Amino acid sequence: MRRLLVPLVPVAALALLATGCAPQDDDAAAPASSASASASGSATTARCSPDTMDTKTKGTLTVATDKPAYEPWFSGDDPSNGKGFESAVAFAVAKQLGFEQGSVKWVTAGFNQVISPAPKDFDVDVNQVSITDARKKNIDFSSGYYDVAQSVVTVKGSKAAGAKSIADLKGLKLGAQVGTTSYTVAKDTIAPSEQVAVFNTNDDAKAALQNGQVDALVVDLPTGLFLAAADLKNGQLVGQLPSSGTPEQFGMVLDKGSSLTACVSQAVDALRADGTLKQLEQQWLTSTAGAPELQ
Template sequence: MFRTARGNRKRPGSHRIRVTAAAAAAGAFLVAGCSSGGDGPSEAAGGVPVVEKGKLTTCTHLPYPPFQFEKDGKVVGFDVALVDLVASRLQVEQKILDTPFENFKTGAFLNSGECDLAAAGMTITDERKRNVDFSVPYFDATQALLATKKSGVTSLADLKAKSKKLGAQAETTGESYAKAQGFDPVAFESSDAVINGLRTGQVDAVVIDYPVVQGWLKDPKNAAEFTLGQNIETGEQYGFSVKKGNTALVAAIDKAITDAKADGTYKKLYEQWIGPLPQTTP
């Protein structure tokens, strides 16, 4: 899925601290050398450095269902569940900071020591690799075209032929793809803004991650208004990013992902948050 490496999903004000559902349910479970309380950098199990004792601090940008979003006052989603696996392996709890997405491209919050990793449905690109280190890919990404039923649009070719307006999330690979196809898409700063723009007639169709579209269409009201058009295969993959040189944390994340795929946990979480696991997924 041509998951847009989202960017510029800004909101005014400072970033907010969120708690994952798993952390809220389980509470802190720490090992020697990672006692609860206290501030400042420390180490988790295996000598993995963390920016706060007893925590694995994750930068994300909300909402972006099904990868990360709020439900019943908790932050949940596919990305959140996978990072909880990493936190469990490190014997700490995950803490989430809701931050502006443009910082994910530069690694700003990682470099400043505010977060240990970024988890935001982010596409691995060579440009980003210059600023951050990535885990192994954890998701094969595809984009989809979602259009209003009244537009009669089912493909980008239709959109051009009928001179309809296209939208995308700002600073994302979806927006970049649309521009590469000759469009000048209306840029929205969040996924909520994207679907609102479609709903209010600011645009006739949008290009955005297929799992996001799947989630939207589960709502009967959306299913009545919108139609799923073409899938756009771009060969993109998502990864979690860490500060450059943090090899210990990358290794821990990679191990958690690899083990989850081997023991069936990944499949279970994928089906819980996204849907049937494609047969081609390793």
């Protein structure tokens, strides 16, 4: 899956492009450990420097994303400003590899171009592209830089609107799409007293919420952000839920067999290990995007 694009600023033109839910591949999302190519052992610092990496332009890291670049992944439709979760992650990866901010060049690449086996005109793409085994047949992925969280979304004035914890949700009527991680999390993590309502599609679930048949929906966070900001009348994101099981992950995309994959994965792994990814997630998704963690 790829992402649901989420404009948090009312002025932005809104479009639901394939998300952490775009065209779904047949194979399940793969975790970071199976992303194509972390180096055996670790890539050395010397190998992973601007002088030694075989980038499209020597000494420059060319990073692609789609246009428009939506919030909260980017800010102001300007990936180069370092604001928004994915812009900040891209610059953090570049810095980890030794590239100064002025040595990062941004280009535009559409989703279909990114996941195709055709040669890329960029070094890496960052655009909410989920790691799946099907896609790895055509492209390389870095280690996962974002574990897709599950969230609870409702409408203002509902019984769920004032919920501040998982306990506050247990007595409510919840809904989720059949066969999804969201359904499993609703059933097992929230464990409501009433059976979770099951819907064939998120559109069916959304209609049920809007009509008052359920008090809230459990959906992945990118979808929840979109529904609350753009797709529901008086939509409200209640919050995100604790991780459960093997999460879907977003990874940076590279050419199949790219010599840069191991270095980029090493950089992502280092940012995960030192807490940078978590800090950026809290800054741009939890706080700025209004997605508090429900405990």
